[in-house]
Amino acid sequence: MFTGLxxxxxxxxxxxxxxxxxxxxxxxxxxxxxxxxxxxxxxTGSYAYLNREERRLAAQLAVGxxxxxxxxxxxxxxxxxxxxxxxxxxxxxxxxALLLAPVSYQALRADEVFELYETVAHRVSLPLVVYDNPGxxxxxxTDELHGRIAALPNIASIKIPAVPAxxxxxxxxxxxxxxxxxxxxSIGVSGDAAAGNGLNAGCELWYSVMxxxxxRTARALVKASRSGQAERGLEESARLEPLWALFREYGSLRVxxxxxxxxxxxxxxxxxxxxxxxxxxSTQRVAQVVQTLQLA
Amino acid sequence: MFTGLxxxxxxxxxxxxxxxxxxxxxxxxxxxxxxxxxxxxxxTGSYAYLNREERRLAAQLAVGxxxxxxxxxxxxxxxxxxxxxxxxxxxxxxxxALLLAPVSYQALRADEVFELYETVAHRVSLPLVVYDNPGxxxxxxTDELHGRIAALPNIASIKIPAVPAxxxxxxxxxxxxxxxxxxxxSIGVSGDAAAGNGLNAGCELWYSVMxxxxxRTARALVKASRSGQAERGLEESARLEPLWALFREYGSLRVxxxxxxxxxxxxxxxxxxxxxxxxxxSTQRVAQVVQTLQLA
Numbered sequence: 001m002f003t004g005l006x007x008x009x010x011x012x013x014x015x016x017x018x019x020x021x022x023x024x025x026x027x028x029x030x031x032x033x034x035x036x037x038x039x040x041x042x043x044t045g046s047y048a049y050l051n052r053e054e055r056r057l058a059a060q061l062a063v064g065x066x067x068x069x070x071x072x073x074x075x076x077x078x079x080x081x082x083x084x085x086x087x088x089x090x091x092x093x094x095x096x097a098l099l100l101a102p103v104s105y106q107a108l109r110a111d112e113v114f115e116l117y118e119t120v121a122h123r124v125s126l127p128l129v130v131y132d133n134p135g136x137x138x139x140x141x142t143d144e145l146h147g148r149i150a151a152l153p154n155i156a157s158i159k160i161p162a163v164p165a166x167x168x169x170x171x172x173x174x175x176x177x178x179x180x181x182x183x184x185x186s187i188g189v190s191g192d193a194a195a196g197n198g199l200n201a202g203c204e205l206w207y208s209v210m211x212x213x214x215x216r217t218a219r220a221l222v223k224a225s226r227s228g229q230a231e232r233g234l235e236e237s238a239r240l241e242p243l244w245a246l247f248r249e250y251g252s253l254r255v256x257x258x259x260x261x262x263x264x265x266x267x268x269x270x271x272x273x274x275x276x277x278x279x280x281x282s283t284q285r286v287a288q289v290v291q292t293l294q295l296a
Numbered sequence: 297m298f299t300g301l302x303x304x305x306x307x308x309x310x311x312x313x314x315x316x317x318x319x320x321x322x323x324x325x326x327x328x329x330x331x332x333x334x335x336x337x338x339x340t341g342s343y344a345y346l347n348r349e350e351r352r353l354a355a356q357l358a359v360g361x362x363x364x365x366x367x368x369x370x371x372x373x374x375x376x377x378x379x380x381x382x383x384x385x386x387x388x389x390x391x392x393a394l395l396l397a398p399v400s401y402q403a404l405r406a407d408e409v410f411e412l413y414e415t416v417a418h419r420v421s422l423p424l425v426v427y428d429n430p431g432x433x434x435x436x437x438t439d440e441l442h443g444r445i446a447a448l449p450n451i452a453s454i455k456i457p458a459v460p461a462x463x464x465x466x467x468x469x470x471x472x473x474x475x476x477x478x479x480x481x482s483i484g485v486s487g488d489a490a491a492g493n494g495l496n497a498g499c500e501l502w503y504s505v506m507x508x509x510x511x512r513t514a515r516a517l518v519k520a521s522r523s524g525q526a527e528r529g530l531e532e533s534a535r536l537e538p539l540w541a542l543f544r545e546y547g548s549l550r551v552x553x554x555x556x557x558x559x560x561x562x563x564x565x566x567x568x569x570x571x572x573x574x575x576x577x578s579t580q581r582v583a584q585v586v587q588t589l590q591l592a
C-alpha cells in the first residue's frame with residue numbers, strides 16, 4: 001500500500017452536500033488507472049471542512065467503490081477527542097490505513113503533537129500515516145520528533161512536504177529523515193511539483209494531488225522515476241510545469257477543483273465555502289493547461 | 297459594549313467535558329469586577345476545539361451568568377456552513393454580539409474572506425466583531441480588506457492583533473486602520489502585552505486574555521490608559537512584564553489555564569487535548585508570577 005502512487009481525490013460537493021455520484025466517479029477513475037492506494041479525505045478531499053457524518057459517508061463511499069485498492073482515510077481534527085471518533089468511523093467503514101495531521105488552531109508544542117500520535121496509535125489497529133504538512137497545520141516537525149513518533153506502534157508511513165528543488169538537497173533531506181526512522185516506515189513525498197525529485201531521492205511513494213484527478217499522468221511519472229530512469233521522471237515533471245505554476249498561484253486544491261468542474265467530474269462550486277474555485281479568466285487558464293498537457 | 301475592557305474567559309473542561317460550575321464561576325468573577333463586556337468562546341475560550349453542542353451550552357451559560365454585562369460569542373469555524381449554524385445558536389442563546397475569525401485550514405484568499413464576512417453579515421442581526429488574529433488563522437488582513445468588510449452591515453468592531461511596541465509605530469498603525477473604516481466601527485487591541493500601547497494609540501477597547509481571569513488588574517490598566525494618564529498605563533503594563541514573558545514562552549492560553557488550575561478556578565487538565573497545561577517546574581513559575589504580581 002505504501003509504495004508507488006497514492007492518489008488523493010476531491011470530495012466534491014453539490015449544493016453544499018457531498019456529491020456521492022461525482023465522488024464515486026472519481027474513485028472509479030482511480031481504480032481503473034490502477035493506482036496503488038487512494039487517499040480519501042486528505043487535504044484535497046476537504047476533510048477539515050466536513051462534519052463527522054459527511055466524513056463517515058465519504059469513507060464508506062470510497063471503500064465501497066475502491067474494490068481491491070486500499071483506501072487511506074484522513075482522520076485529522078483540531079481536538080484529539082474528534083480524531084479518535086473519526087478513527088473509529090474510518091475503521092468501521094473499512095479503511096486500510098489512517099492519515100493524521102496535527103491540525104492546529106493554537107500553535108502546538110512538540111510534546112502535545114507526540115502525545116496526540118501516541119494516543120491515537122494506541123487506540124487504532126490500522127496502519128497510521130503521519131501527515132507532515134506545515135502549509136496547512138503550521139506545525140514544523142523536527143526529525144527528532146519524527147523519530148519518536150515513528151517508533152510508536154502502527155506507524156506505517158510519513159507523508160512529507162515538498163523536498164528541495166536541488167536533487168542533492170532533496171537526497172540529503174530524505175536520507176536524514178530515513179536515518180532516524182525504522183525501515184518499516186515508508187517515506188512518501190507530497191507537493192506535486194517535488195514528486196519526481198522526491199522519488200529520485202528515495203521516497204517510496206508519492207502522495208499525489210493531481211493523481212486524484214489525473215491518475216494516468218501521475219502513474220507515468222512514478223513509473224519513470226521508479227524504473228531507474230531518474231531523468232525521465234524529472235523530464236515528465238518538467239513537462240507538467242504549467243500545472244505546477246497554477247498550483248503555486250492558486251493552491252493545488254482550487255486548481256484541481258476547477259479542472260474537475262471543467263471536465264464534468266464535479267458540479268460547479270464543488271468546494272466547501274469559504275473556499276472557492278477560480279474566476280472566469282483563471283478557469284480558462286486551467287482549461288488550457290489541461291488541454292495542452294493532455295491531462296484528461 | 298465596544299469600549300474599555302472586554303474580558304475573555306477560559307471554557308474550562310473537567311474530564312473532557314465543559315466544566316459548567318467552573319465556567320459560571322469565571323463569568324461571575326467578571327461580572328463582579330464590572331468588565332465592559334465578556335468574550336465567551338474566544339481563542340482563550342477554546343472555541344475551535346469544542347463541538348456545536350458544547351459551544352451552544354457555553355454560550356447559554358455565559359449569557360445566563362452575565363446579567364447586564366453584554367456577552368460577545370465566538371462563532372468561528374473553518375466551514376462557512378458551520379459559522380452560520382453557530383451564529384444562529386449564539387443569537388438564540390442571547391448573545392449581544394458575535395466574534396468571527398477567518399479560521400483557516402487551506403490558506404484563504406482575500407475574496408474568500410470578504411465573502412465569508414459578507415455572507416454572515418447579511419444573515420445575522422447582531423453586531424459582528426471582525427477577529428484579526430494571524431497567529432491562529434494565518435490569514436493576513438490588509439487595511440483595504442478591513443475597509444471593505446467594515447462597510448458591510450452589522451460590523452461593529454475590529455479586534456486587531458498586537459500593535460508595535462514603539463508608541464509612534466503603534467499610533468501610526470491605529471491611525472492608518474482608522475482612516476479606512478467608518479467611525480461607528482471600534483478598534484480593539486489584543487495581544488495583552490500590547491494593550492497599554494494600543495489603548496494609548498487610540499484603540500477604544502482591549503480584548504483581553506488576562507482580563508478573563510484577572511479582570512481587576514486588567515481594569516486598572518484600562519482605567520489608567522483611558523483617563524489620559526498614558527504613562528500610568530504603560531507603567532502598569534511594564535509591571536506585568538513577567539506575565540507577558542510567560543505568555544511569549546508558552547502561549548497565553550496555556551499560562552492562563554495553568555493559573556486557573558493553580559487558583560482552583562478550574563480542574564486540572566482543563567484544556568482540550570491535544571493542548572496541555574504546563575509541566576511542574578513551569579507551573580511553579582506561573583504560581584510565582586501570580587503571587588509576585590498580586591494578580592489573584
